[in-house]
Amino acid sequence: MDRIPILKLGDALLVTIQVDMHDRLATALEEDLTNRIVKHKAHGVLIDISALEIVDSFIGRMLDNIAAVSRVLDADTVVVGMRPAVAITLVELGLSLAGVRTALNVERGMELIRLRHGAAERDVDVDNAS
Amino acid sequence: MSTTPPDTLPIRTSDDVVFVRQQVRLRAVQAGLGLVDQTKIVTAASELARNTLDYGGGGTVTLSSIDDNGRRGVRLVFEDQGPGIPDIPLALQDGYTTGNGLGLGLSGAKRLSNEFRIESALGGGTRVMIARWK
Amino acid sequence: MPRSTLAVLAQLLADQEASIVKEWLETLSTGGQLQSGRIREPELRTQCTSFLQGLRTALAQDSNDTAAPAFAPVKQLLADISKSRAIQGFSPTETAMFVFSLKQPLVNAINRSELFAANSLAGVVWQVTLLLDTLGLYTMDEYQKSREQVIIRQQREISELSTPVVKLWDGVLALPLIGTLDSERTQVVMENLLQSIVEQGAEIAIIDITGVPTVDTLTAQHLLKTVAAARLMGADCIVSGIRPQIAQTMVHLGLELNVVSKATLADAFAVALKRLNRTVVSLKTDPRQQA
Numbered sequence: 001m002d003r004i005p006i007l008k009l010g011d012a013l014l015v016t017i018q019v020d021m022h023d024r025l026a027t028a029l030e031e032d033l034t035n036r037i038v039k040h041k042a043h044g045v046l047i048d049i050s051a052l053e054i055v056d057s058f059i060g061r062m063l064d065n066i067a068a069v070s071r072v073l074d075a076d077t078v079v080v081g082m083r084p085a086v087a088i089t090l091v092e093l094g095l096s097l098a099g100v101r102t103a104l105n106v107e108r109g110m111e112l113i114r115l116r117h118g119a120a121e122r123d124v125d126v127d128n129a130s
Numbered sequence: 131m132s133t134t135p136p137d138t139l140p141i142r143t144s145d146d147v148v149f150v151r152q153q154v155r156l157r158a159v160q161a162g163l164g165l166v167d168q169t170k171i172v173t174a175a176s177e178l179a180r181n182t183l184d185y186g187g188g189g190t191v192t193l194s195s196i197d198d199n200g201r202r203g204v205r206l207v208f209e210d211q212g213p214g215i216p217d218i219p220l221a222l223q224d225g226y227t228t229g230n231g232l233g234l235g236l237s238g239a240k241r242l243s244n245e246f247r248i249e250s251a252l253g254g255g256t257r258v259m260i261a262r263w264k
Numbered sequence: 265m266p267r268s269t270l271a272v273l274a275q276l277l278a279d280q281e282a283s284i285v286k287e288w289l290e291t292l293s294t295g296g297q298l299q300s301g302r303i304r305e306p307e308l309r310t311q312c313t314s315f316l317q318g319l320r321t322a323l324a325q326d327s328n329d330t331a332a333p334a335f336a337p338v339k340q341l342l343a344d345i346s347k348s349r350a351i352q353g354f355s356p357t358e359t360a361m362f363v364f365s366l367k368q369p370l371v372n373a374i375n376r377s378e379l380f381a382a383n384s385l386a387g388v389v390w391q392v393t394l395l396l397d398t399l400g401l402y403t404m405d406e407y408q409k410s411r412e413q414v415i416i417r418q419q420r421e422i423s424e425l426s427t428p429v430v431k432l433w434d435g436v437l438a439l440p441l442i443g444t445l446d447s448e449r450t451q452v453v454m455e456n457l458l459q460s461i462v463e464q465g466a467e468i469a470i471i472d473i474t475g476v477p478t479v480d481t482l483t484a485q486h487l488l489k490t491v492a493a494a495r496l497m498g499a500d501c502i503v504s505g506i507r508p509q510i511a512q513t514m515v516h517l518g519l520e521l522n523v524v525s526k527a528t529l530a531d532a533f534a535v536a537l538k539r540l541n542r543t544v545v546s547l548k549t550d551p552r553q554q555a
């Protein structure tokens with residue numbers, strides 16, 4: 001079964017969603033992310049959705065879930081790169097994604113996470129197995 | 131101008147939902163809908179297809195391209211033979227869900243469409259029609 | 265069989281065309297039609313001559329009913345003239361005067377000519393007056409119509425022109441809105457702004473509504489949705505220049521802006537700079553800058 005790859009980026013994790021999500025993929029991603037946050041003591045999760053042409057309530061719920069779990073594990077979730085048409089549609093759908101932070105792109109998302117967790121907490125993590 | 135004839139697609143699996151989205155997108159592009167309108171109808175379709183799958187026990191969607199005196203658009207009819215919806219106004223309220231959803235699918239699909247009609251009978255299945263015009 | 269009054273009038277117009285046009289042009293230029301260079305004498309002369317010839321053709325068909333097909337070409341000519349007058353900036357009165365000022369030269373010509381019996385003169389003059397009045401009013405109507413078209417076109421152009429997204433600073437965009445916001449226009453504006461946010465990587469967008477006289481419920485909702493959509497994309501909006509009346513309307517409608525708002529565009533810009541960790545300093549107070 002295919003899974004969505006999770007990359008380590010400093011003390012954050014980066015997920016780039018490029019495929020049309022279906023249930024199993026979403027569930028697998030939630031699981032994988034939870035494990036990896038713990039394993040890497042990650043302070044942030046960046047979810048890049050710039051490739052997504054739509055976000056429906058199913059994906060919205062997945063993003064909310066990921067954010068909720070991350071928060072419990074002391075990591076921030078930042079959704080980056082949402083397209084204008086997707087954003088307009090999501091607002092009309094009634095989804096506010098109140099629990100997640102947003103950024104224009106991965107760089108800005110990283111800045112947000114660094115700002116939150118400050119340089120003091122930066123640990124040199126040499127674990128690069130993934 | 132030629133319009134693609136109506137198409138009826140099955141909704142039995144999560145992959146079918148993905149395929150429905152792609153087909154709706156094609157129709158929307160053909161009808162000349164702008165990017166935002168395309169996104170709206172595809173998103174609405176995604177919501178309704180998932181409801182058909184999750185609550186209706188699977189069913190079908192019929193896609194048609196409409197051309198009403200030059201006014202073009204896309205019409206979608208979702209049908210299932212599932213348990214039906216006992217209280218339609220309640221199901222249409224934001225946040226109402228009997229599953230573990232956000233309860234935004236039905237109400238959201240209505241907001242994202244120019245036309246919305248729902249018929250459901252307890253034990254007699256559910257039929258939802260939406261249309262989006264250029 | 266005696267020729268009808270109308271046919272005789274047509275004859276008169278043919279015979280005296282040159283003198284009528286000359287007198288008519290004089291009246292028109294005394295009335296100020298040639299002033300300010302909006303129209304030149306040769307063009308005006310052509311219009312006069314064409315109109316007289318059209319009128320003659322219609323009368324020769326023994327008709328004084330302006331709704332009859334005989335008058336269609338004259339009316340077409342008048343419609344064209346009205347349209348160009350509207351575009352050239354003539355007032356409705358000035359435009360109608362084109363036709364009305366033909367009365368005097370025409371009546372003079374009738375008096376001069378020997379085609380009419382003395383006791384029929386009053387009747388002929390009356391007929392001519394009625395005819396020219398009808399055509400003059402027709403001119404006004406046509407003027408009004410093209411004026412409306414001009415206005416509609418201008419409104420469309422203005423609404424397109426008046427929604428530019430401007431870059432104030434690296435990462436700061438402003439959308440100065442001017443004029444009435446209907447929901448269709450708001451939608452276009454909203455999409456433009458969001459698109460610019462992506463293209464320019466702008467984190468902050470200032471929506472300035474100083475130039476917006478009123479806001480209805482639907483528009484206010486569109487505005488709020490824009491702000492919400494921008495947030496989903498990772499950008500913040502600041503709304504500036506909300507007029508007191510609009511603020512009141514919004515509160516009445518229960519639409520208190522759930523967003524950051526500032527009194528003026530300048531205030532909003534200051535907030536934006538602060539968020540970007542920038543500040544504006546005076547060159548004089550900063551010694552390093554003096555050289």
Ligand SMILES: Nc1ncnc2c1ncn2[C@@H]1O[C@H](COP(=O)(O)OP(=O)(O)OP(=O)(O)O)[C@@H](O)[C@H]1O
Pocket residue numbers: 057058061177181182185186210212213214215221222226227228229230231232233234235236237256
């Ligand atoms: N085809 C259907 N057959 C039976 N019941 C349905 C059907 N579609 C919707 N419903 C009922 O209406 C409720 C509301 O549907 P809606 O799509 O708004 O929310 P949801 O599917 O529960 O959550 P979300 O779509 O936000 O993930 C559902 O929980 C379900 O009880």
Ligand SMILES: [Mg+2]
Pocket residue numbers: 177180181231234235236
């Ligand atoms: Mg649903």
